[in-house]
Amino acid sequence: MGNDVAKGKRMTAAEALARVKDGATIMVGGFGLVGAPLHLIAELERRGVKDLTIISNNLGEPGVGLGRLLQLGRIRKAIGSFFTSNPDVIEAYSRGELEVELLPQGTLAEAIRAGGAGLGGFYTPAGVGTLLAEGKEVRELGGALYVLERPLRADVALIKAHKADELGNLVYYKTARNFNPLMATAARWVVAEVDEIVPVGMLDPEAIVTPHLYVDAIVLPGQASTPVPKEASQA
Amino acid sequence: MSGAKPLEIIARRAALELQDGDVVNLGIGMPLLVADYVPDDIQVYLHTENGLLGMGPPPDSDHVDPQIVNAAKQPVTERLGASYFDSASSFAMIRGAHIDVAMLGALEVDERGMVANWTVPGRAVLGVGGAMDLLAGVGKLIILMTHRTRDGVPKLVRQCRFPLTGIRPADVVITELAVFRVDKDGLVLTELQPGVTLEQVRAATEARFRLAPELVAAGAAG
Numbered sequence: 001m002g003n004d005v006a007k008g009k010r011m012t013a014a015e016a017l018a019r020v021k022d023g024a025t026i027m028v029g030g031f032g033l034v035g036a037p038l039h040l041i042a043e044l045e046r047r048g049v050k051d052l053t054i055i056s057n058n059l060g061e062p063g064v065g066l067g068r069l070l071q072l073g074r075i076r077k078a079i080g081s082f083f084t085s086n087p088d089v090i091e092a093y094s095r096g097e098l099e100v101e102l103l104p105q106g107t108l109a110e111a112i113r114a115g116g117a118g119l120g121g122f123y124t125p126a127g128v129g130t131l132l133a134e135g136k137e138v139r140e141l142g143g144a145l146y147v148l149e150r151p152l153r154a155d156v157a158l159i160k161a162h163k164a165d166e167l168g169n170l171v172y173y174k175t176a177r178n179f180n181p182l183m184a185t186a187a188r189w190v191v192a193e194v195d196e197i198v199p200v201g202m203l204d205p206e207a208i209v210t211p212h213l214y215v216d217a218i219v220l221p222g223q224a225s226t227p228v229p230k231e232a233s234q235a
Numbered sequence: 236m237s238g239a240k241p242l243e244i245i246a247r248r249a250a251l252e253l254q255d256g257d258v259v260n261l262g263i264g265m266p267l268l269v270a271d272y273v274p275d276d277i278q279v280y281l282h283t284e285n286g287l288l289g290m291g292p293p294p295d296s297d298h299v300d301p302q303i304v305n306a307a308k309q310p311v312t313e314r315l316g317a318s319y320f321d322s323a324s325s326f327a328m329i330r331g332a333h334i335d336v337a338m339l340g341a342l343e344v345d346e347r348g349m350v351a352n353w354t355v356p357g358r359a360v361l362g363v364g365g366a367m368d369l370l371a372g373v374g375k376l377i378i379l380m381t382h383r384t385r386d387g388v389p390k391l392v393r394q395c396r397f398p399l400t401g402i403r404p405a406d407v408v409i410t411e412l413a414v415f416r417v418d419k420d421g422l423v424l425t426e427l428q429p430g431v432t433l434e435q436v437r438a439a440t441e442a443r444f445r446l447a448p449e450l451v452a453a454g455a456a457g
Contacts, residue, residue: 031285031286031322034302034304034308057322082362083361083362093359093361094359100359102363103363104363105326105363105364106327106329106330106365107368109325109326110323110326124371125330125372125403126330126367126401128401129399129402130367130398130400131360131398132363174287175283175285175304176302177319177320177321178321181321182322209321
């Protein structure tokens with residue numbers, strides 16, 4: 001992945017995101033704000049990049065996380081599964097300022113996995129016979145109907161993990177894992193925001209979820225980001 | 236009808252569909268209430284699609300871990316034997332028929348058992364979540380809904396007016412008035428909730444349905 005091995009993968013958020021340009025396609029981990037890399041998103045805001053295509057299950061909450069970038073008009077297109085929990089998305093969409101591509105949640109996850117695994121697509125039963133399969137190839141295989149879905153890849157993935165070692169091996173925490181390990185595999189430049197960095201050897205090899213070869217940069221924010229879900233909202 | 240609230244009647248009855256050892260996904264909203272009524276003598280394992288098998292009840296306010304949530308993003312707990320996994324694994328479990336039972340809400344169910352539960356016509360299509368994956372893949376699909384809307388419009392209809400969630404029919408539909416099973420010919424009324432008459436069900440239902448033999452034998456049709 002071409003980063004300077006001597007320097008290692010530890011970077012500030014500013015260093016890790018220096019290569020993000022206007023018009024970039026960016027995967028952002030999280031299920032709502034749980035497992036979202038909030039410090040990296042704040043750095044995206046600080047950099048002022050715009051016309052972004054964001055691949056993420058949701059677009060945060062109003063004014064928080066990706067919801068903040070949306071309010072600032074930085075997001076041109078969103079690809080995900082559940083945007084109705086943020087009313088700002090509905091407004092931006094109806095004003096014609098935001099393009100939305102909606103996928104069943106399992107299709108979103110599998111498309112990211114497929115993108116990272118070098119596959120050209122996959123056939124899924126989810127969505128067959130619905131509005132979300134319109135315009136897509138539907139095929140009968142073994143007596144059942146499946147819709148062809150394309151893989152997703154991105155220029156950059158911003159993920160949240162619990163611990164990294166200095167090599168970039170990652171472990172996650174509880175339901176903050178969600179889309180993060182998948183996104184780690186499916187972008188050209190992968191930045192992990194973590195709560196702690198430990199020396200190599202301190203993570204149990206059996207427990208490592210994301211092996212280091214997927215990870216380009218590790219960012220330890222000044223303080224750990226622990227999003228608190230505010231109120232019940234659908235996913 | 237008894238004095239119990241419709242949602243409680245539905246959740247209580249739905250819990251009786253569960254069998255010892257079932258892996259169960261409860262949809263957000265009313266289906267989550269079913270967890271409170273699981274019979275004491277069986278063990279079920281709750282799966283939540285955001286990546287947890289072995290979900291426990293909500294914590295008291297002193298023990299909230301904001302990074303353990305259900306699909307509604309509400310704080311929950313983990314039970315002994317719980318495991319966490321990524322979203323692709325979670326939906327592989329769902330589509331791959333490793334989840335024995337899903338209980339979901341619905342806006343409408345038609346007389347073939349087809350389900351509409353994700354959006355309404357004329358509104359921008361901006362959210363679907365895991366509904367389509369669950370519909371496509373789970374072992375047994377149980378729909379929990381009030382028999383009519385707040386405005387009194389039947390939700391068991393001849394044909395769904397709202398966009399379908401998939402082409403897989405429900406296996407069971409439970410309302411506060413009745414229980415229906417779905418076979419290849421459509422809806423079969425198998426049970427009246429306590430105190431409910433067949434006439435009440437007919438009056439509140441637009442879909443055509445047949446009567447289960449046991450109901451006929453019990454004289455419900457009379």
